[in-house]
Amino acid sequence: MRRAGGLLLLLALLAAGLWWGRVPLGESVYQRVAASRADRDVLAGGADGLGLIFCGTGTPLPDPDRAEACLLVQAGANLILIDGGDGAVRRLAAKGVRLGGLDAVLLTHLHSDHIEGLAPALLLRWTGSAARTPLPLIGPPGTGRVAAGYNLLLAADASYRTGHHGEAIAPTGGGAFAGRDAGPGVVWNRDGLVISGFAVNHAPVAPAWGYRISYKGRVVVVSGDTAPTAAVASAAKGADLLIHEALQPRLIAGITRGLDGSGQPRTAQITRDILNYHTTPEQAADLAARAGVRELVLTHIAPPLPSRLFHPAFLGDAPARFAGPIRIADDGLRLFLPAGSTAIAADRL
Ligand SMILES: [Zn+2]
């Protein structure tokens, strides 16, 4: 009896010791991890070239693995965001991408999945660089209204931030967008980086643009959202890389049947409606072959693919239609096209 009591006392002391020790240990590990994360700056240094980070590769269809549309472009001293759907910009920040140096946001079109996640871009650029001027938001007609809407939405927040952190950290004037409606053609030209918008076919959404991005001889074309169109093939003629949206109707059909069968006819109809203003992987492969690009990257992936096991079903016979590599982008994919080379390097953040 006495021995059992001693054992219990020993166990109680041991548990108390572990409990006592647990807190400082957890705190110490957390502080080390936090310090190394804060020290991370994935955009710093590196060779000269055209860098791309896929911050969002999804669509409005709920997908736990993909944020909505977003691509970050880094070239020389330029840092440009193309589209900013829900969750995408916050995902960049979580991966150690510092956005204080963000120069502008370009929009392909004004669908919600391309514009509804822009508030963090504004805040992170503002407080990351103590910016005193608004962040340029450039895109098709209507972009100025989106900028004005964001500025109205965030006016109170901006005044709170300045009031709380002070002019040295959140200066008046930096917490807003400067919207600019631009026509097709060159929308950005600085330090060797030239970005031109061209009209694609996302009817009834019009205008909707793709972008041709060139830097020191390297060329990348972004389709934006579009049905298959010759405009993409001609903009991508001889480019290094075509980044094309992709939707696989054969997989969408499974979702449509499920929605019909479970009494959700309106959502089912939406899954039918979306078929006519997007591009299948096979059609994107045809366009890549026509343009003669080195590599095809598919993004804006619909429907969600819960595992890589579904990649072959998503691609269909796209690999037979384009001889070059085809990659299905995921959030955190980073590509780098060095200046003066034909290489395309890939890794994941
Ligand atoms: Zn979209």
Ligand SMILES: [Zn+2]
């Ligand atoms: Zn769209």
